[in-house]
Amino acid sequence: MKRYLSAASLVLALAVAACTQAAPSGTASPGVSGAPSDRAGGRVVLPMAADPGTMNPIFAGSVAEVQLARVLFNGLARLNPETFVPEPMLATSWESTDDAMEYTFHLRDGVKWHDGQPFTADDVKFTMDKIMDPELATRPGRSFTALESTEVVDASTVKFIMKTPFPAFVSYLAYNVQIAPKHLLEGVEDLQNNTAFNTDKPIGTGAFRLVENVKGDHITLEANPDFFLGPPKLDRVIFKLLPDANTQIAQLKTGEIDLIPRLDVSVAPSVEGTPGVRLDTGVTAQFWALHLNHDFPPFTDVRVRQAMAYAIDREALVSDVLHGQGQVAAGPIAPILKSAYNPDVEPYPYDPERSKELLEEAGWTDTDGDGILDKDGEPFRFTLQVLKGFPVAEQVSAILEQEFKALGMDVTQQAYDLASFITDVRDTRSGPNMSQAYVVFMFLAPEPDDIWSYFHSSNAEAGSNFNVYRNPDADRLLDLARTSVDPEERRQAFFDVQQLLHDDVARDFLFYPNEIYAMKDTLHGVPVSTLPYPYVEQWGYE
Amino acid sequence: MLAYAVRRLGSALLAMFAVTVITFSIIQLAPGGPAILLDDRLTADDREQIRRNLGLDQPLPVQYYLWSSALVQGDLGDSYLQREPVSDLIARAFPNTLLLAGVSLALAILIGIPLGIFAAARVNSSWDYGSTFFSVVGISIPSFWLGILMIILFSVNLRVLPSAGMYTLGGDRGLADLSTHIVMPAIVMALAPLATVVRYTRSSMLGVIRNEYIPTARAKGLAERVILYRHALKNALVPVVTVIGLQLPVFLGGSVIVEKIFAWPGMGRLAVDAAFGRDYPVVMGVTVVVTLMVVVANFLTDLLYGFLDPRIRWA
Numbered sequence: 001m002k003r004y005l006s007a008a009s010l011v012l013a014l015a016v017a018a019c020t021q022a023a024p025s026g027t028a029s030p031g032v033s034g035a036p037s038d039r040a041g042g043r044v045v046l047p048m049a050a051d052p053g054t055m056n057p058i059f060a061g062s063v064a065e066v067q068l069a070r071v072l073f074n075g076l077a078r079l080n081p082e083t084f085v086p087e088p089m090l091a092t093s094w095e096s097t098d099d100a101m102e103y104t105f106h107l108r109d110g111v112k113w114h115d116g117q118p119f120t121a122d123d124v125k126f127t128m129d130k131i132m133d134p135e136l137a138t139r140p141g142r143s144f145t146a147l148e149s150t151e152v153v154d155a156s157t158v159k160f161i162m163k164t165p166f167p168a169f170v171s172y173l174a175y176n177v178q179i180a181p182k183h184l185l186e187g188v189e190d191l192q193n194n195t196a197f198n199t200d201k202p203i204g205t206g207a208f209r210l211v212e213n214v215k216g217d218h219i220t221l222e223a224n225p226d227f228f229l230g231p232p233k234l235d236r237v238i239f240k241l242l243p244d245a246n247t248q249i250a251q252l253k254t255g256e257i258d259l260i261p262r263l264d265v266s267v268a269p270s271v272e273g274t275p276g277v278r279l280d281t282g283v284t285a286q287f288w289a290l291h292l293n294h295d296f297p298p299f300t301d302v303r304v305r306q307a308m309a310y311a312i313d314r315e316a317l318v319s320d321v322l323h324g325q326g327q328v329a330a331g332p333i334a335p336i337l338k339s340a341y342n343p344d345v346e347p348y349p350y351d352p353e354r355s356k357e358l359l360e361e362a363g364w365t366d367t368d369g370d371g372i373l374d375k376d377g378e379p380f381r382f383t384l385q386v387l388k389g390f391p392v393a394e395q396v397s398a399i400l401e402q403e404f405k406a407l408g409m410d411v412t413q414q415a416y417d418l419a420s421f422i423t424d425v426r427d428t429r430s431g432p433n434m435s436q437a438y439v440v441f442m443f444l445a446p447e448p449d450d451i452w453s454y455f456h457s458s459n460a461e462a463g464s465n466f467n468v469y470r471n472p473d474a475d476r477l478l479d480l481a482r483t484s485v486d487p488e489e490r491r492q493a494f495f496d497v498q499q500l501l502h503d504d505v506a507r508d509f510l511f512y513p514n515e516i517y518a519m520k521d522t523l524h525g526v527p528v529s530t531l532p533y534p535y536v537e538q539w540g541y542e
Numbered sequence: 543m544l545a546y547a548v549r550r551l552g553s554a555l556l557a558m559f560a561v562t563v564i565t566f567s568i569i570q571l572a573p574g575g576p577a578i579l580l581d582d583r584l585t586a587d588d589r590e591q592i593r594r595n596l597g598l599d600q601p602l603p604v605q606y607y608l609w610s611s612a613l614v615q616g617d618l619g620d621s622y623l624q625r626e627p628v629s630d631l632i633a634r635a636f637p638n639t640l641l642l643a644g645v646s647l648a649l650a651i652l653i654g655i656p657l658g659i660f661a662a663a664r665v666n667s668s669w670d671y672g673s674t675f676f677s678v679v680g681i682s683i684p685s686f687w688l689g690i691l692m693i694i695l696f697s698v699n700l701r702v703l704p705s706a707g708m709y710t711l712g713g714d715r716g717l718a719d720l721s722t723h724i725v726m727p728a729i730v731m732a733l734a735p736l737a738t739v740v741r742y743t744r745s746s747m748l749g750v751i752r753n754e755y756i757p758t759a760r761a762k763g764l765a766e767r768v769i770l771y772r773h774a775l776k777n778a779l780v781p782v783v784t785v786i787g788l789q790l791p792v793f794l795g796g797s798v799i800v801e802k803i804f805a806w807p808g809m810g811r812l813a814v815d816a817a818f819g820r821d822y823p824v825v826m827g828v829t830v831v832v833t834l835m836v837v838v839a840n841f842l843t844d845l846l847y848g849f850l851d852p853r854i855r856w857a
Contacts, residue, residue, distance in 0.1 A: 045711060050623075050815060051624060053621070053623050053624045053625045053626075054625055061578065061581070062577075062623070134587070134588075134591065135591065135595075137584070137587075137588040137591045137592050137595075139581060139583070142583040142584070142585070142588070143583075192595075192625060193620060193625045193626070195625065195626050198625065199625075199626070215634060215807075216634055216635065216638070216807030217707065217708065217709070217807060218711060238711060240707070240711060241707075241805060241807070242706060242707075242805045243802050243805060243811060243815075244706075244802045244803050244805065246690050246693075246803070247693065247705060247706045247803055247804070247805055250690075250693045250694065250697055250698055250705045250706075251705055251706060253698045254697050254698055254701065254705060256704070256705065256706075256711075416573075417574075417818070418574075418580075418818070419572075419573065419574025419575070419577070419580065419818065419819075419820055420572075420573035420574045421574075422574060422580045422582075423573055423574045423575060423580075424573050424574075426582065453583065461586075462584070462585055462586045462589075463582065463583065463585070464582045464583060466582070
């Protein structure tokens, strides 16, 4: 299926999943056709799991769409994949008023679209206006509810006006927005189905430009010699359609593709040790958590939630399920988000005795000797809802089931495919069939402010607060962190809310997973990031 | 003959109507919704807007009416995921599936029938047991397993065959290139039907050989080859043709697993991606085409009976 990667959201560790220069005419030895150094710069062949329905950055949603849009187009700024600090791209500098109500961006001179037309402030306003168009209901638009308007000051200056102070604006802009060309899209009646631009001939400002899109087979990009940061090292980047993850691995081993981003940790051992292939890992801002529905009766009691938190051996999960590729989590903000991470919040230790004490305190004991905890004649019973097709989710769920059973809980598993999981579990938050308990991966923007979406009570009914956590104290701290223009006050608010979410077991934080990239070992300059592929102009062969 | 064809056409249209109504209802009943509606950051308003944009806010019968009246005009609608006409998607995928199906079917028939005759002519010999063993293995091996195994052996270890796709990147996209790419998927796809054809040919031949006209032919002094191929085979083929006819829609619908493993851009993969992504227009479009294929395949099978056995009349 075509899996969707919403810019900054749940979207589980999606198993990600195409002529060019002097390649051999391919009769006998497919293995050599991916050889890199046919020409000076060489080419990189990347796998894609599905044909992109669009490469227009305003609409890009699936993994392949986002990957392509980010190589073909640029934002005003981009986030450094290691520090998450915004760096200049189409804008060279920016400043904001002290009240974080107005942001002024100075655009780079001399930038040209792939068709040779100049890039101007009008393109920026056009793109932002489309992103914010309620009729289009775009993904990036949802990060900018605080944005009032975009104004063109002059051809190389743009001003963004906020409704409320929004200190995280530049981060979100760098993360979520790539600029599309006004001169090609203005006046198009149906922008979403405009295949002439979206799939056949997208025109961006990026380091690579589209040569051909052979649907059902591959997409070829070539170096843009006029790229504003200088010509890229590689000659070509080819996206090859390979829907099956096992086939992707086979093709990496034969050298038919050069890189697999975001390799599932469960298959990493089968790639490790392949001659000529290297595994790179990197830390991320993502976290995995057990979601206990705060409105589902046994979980309404914080002591029960804490008891369950103490029952989980997180170190074992990291070593056994992640093969060590991750870090035990204490809260939603990963250590990599240095400006906001609170190192004083300790993860819950594995302490089943403490779990039993807490459950007893909460009134849960086995009175009838059937091995199941009960209270007021009701057994401690719930369903662990398991998302199938995601090995980490499946394995963690199986381990947690045993750990909860050991406490005397009556746990049963129920399996769901992605689409039914989302509607029947994630988005069924109340009523008789409300979700109960499930383990999923949380996809955060690399900006601490993003936790607002996950824990603020205003996102409980619809939005990313899936397990309906409602706490006025948390709301107040989250609002303060979101709007405060005093960096110290903002930091303190993030620190306090991390402690609160941990103590309250708002979500049961498990671990921060590492990303794993498998690539040809001569390939260099590829940052390991959750959202591929930044800095593609710097990729090259040794 | 003409009346027969008209009657068949009538029942085909009826079948088409029933199948589309049922599929239309089932996909809407399936849990989950179109993948574009699954984004967790969507507000209730966004969801409503997207549903309106897709026409999903209309009552189901109205949606079916709109879809079927467009269909009559040859319009299958636009894919939610690919955002292009479903007919374009199918027009791209169908020839690829047809090619793979044709090659696999040819393998199954050209190897399966002679092997079945061979086994029948030497019944209870070690050749016969060997072919039985081969058939059982062929029917039992899961294609995803065999596919991956073949990729590991022939692509990763021996490096003699390409692992996936239809053409080499940057190659000439010629016939030679295509042939090397089709070898593995065709073998994997042909194996189970081939084994089935072997079994049916063998048992059907054994049945026919017992008929009195065979000893009669032998008594006339005819060569064993002539007996087998001219006298026995034609009659023995009726059940075999039935089996192949029943397999046709499976072939033409595309093998989901084979197409996915070997990255073969055909109908099976299109259908499965659409089903998982709840891409309703594509699911419906593929359903229409496959239903049409089933109807045509059944009709052709029936016609073929008459040619094989003149006693069968179309009435």
